[in-house]
Amino acid sequence: MTRRLLGVFAHPDDESFGPAGTLAVHSAAGVDVHIATMTDGAAGAPAAGFPEGDELAVVRRSELRAAARHLGATLHHFAHRDSGFTGDLRNQDPRAFINVDPVHVTDQLVALIRDVRPDVVVTHDEQGGYHHPDHIRCHQVVRAAFDAASDPTRFVDRGTPFAPSRLYSETTSNRWVKVATRLMRLVGRDPTRFGVNGDVDLTRVGMDPARITTRIDVRRGWPAKQAAAACHVSQRGDVGPITRVPAWLLARMLPSELFIREVPAPWPGLRERSLFV
Numbered sequence: 001m002t003r004r005l006l007g008v009f010a011h012p013d014d015e016s017f018g019p020a021g022t023l024a025v026h027s028a029a030g031v032d033v034h035i036a037t038m039t040d041g042a043a044g045a046p047a048a049g050f051p052e053g054d055e056l057a058v059v060r061r062s063e064l065r066a067a068a069r070h071l072g073a074t075l076h077h078f079a080h081r082d083s084g085f086t087g088d089l090r091n092q093d094p095r096a097f098i099n100v101d102p103v104h105v106t107d108q109l110v111a112l113i114r115d116v117r118p119d120v121v122v123t124h125d126e127q128g129g130y131h132h133p134d135h136i137r138c139h140q141v142v143r144a145a146f147d148a149a150s151d152p153t154r155f156v157d158r159g160t161p162f163a164p165s166r167l168y169s170e171t172t173s174n175r176w177v178k179v180a181t182r183l184m185r186l187v188g189r190d191p192t193r194f195g196v197n198g199d200v201d202l203t204r205v206g207m208d209p210a211r212i213t214t215r216i217d218v219r220r221g222w223p224a225k226q227a228a229a230a231c232h233v234s235q236r237g238d239v240g241p242i243t244r245v246p247a248w249l250l251a252r253m254l255p256s257e258l259f260i261r262e263v264p265a266p267w268p269g270l271r272e273r274s275l276f277v
């Protein structure tokens, strides 16, 4: 029987800069891989030469489509307006994803889960990787939809109840983040203002390694991950280490992607190397 994996992400590019290696190795192994993207990316800061707002959203939709093809995944795009980082004025827009009624989004995801019938669902971790409000909201609604999809008394007009077997959060260990922040301070850079927009506080990124339950070997997935990341030109995906460093070297340096098993609840010390039962 075909195994199915559904990854639900906040923005068009989170699939590629996130667990793309995992998506790629599973699709190459014959797993039916689906990507759901919750927002349109209109609030993202575009690279030079790209439009903003609604026109940027159109560009990002086509970048996302191309990335999904490299990852061998079927795309489901909900295209809510994305929110900015904490404190961004655009977060007052009622259309911003963080302002959309979470019950409405849960309803959309329940319908998707009942339609796709995935064995495994993957999303952002509870702190949204680097605390982006859309990532955190995405985690919350995916958890709600994961539970509701199997309940015949909820969202009764949204398809036949279905219970995926496992839910995972993609995550980062704060072990390397601590090393990186120390190095940055040594060379006089401020790790609390990292990233293209200076809005990532590296000192708050990453999870306690003790919470990481699952490591997926993605060495064979690096070429596809690089190709997918390079599709996001408007987000400067075609520059930087992910696309400039040879795939074989990345595979050696970063052989695994990391996850926290949410459902079934892990026991202390659980360490596994597969998302599937």
Ligand SMILES: [Zn+2]
Residues within 6 Å of the ligand: 010, 011, 014, 132, 135
């Ligand atoms: Zn994102």
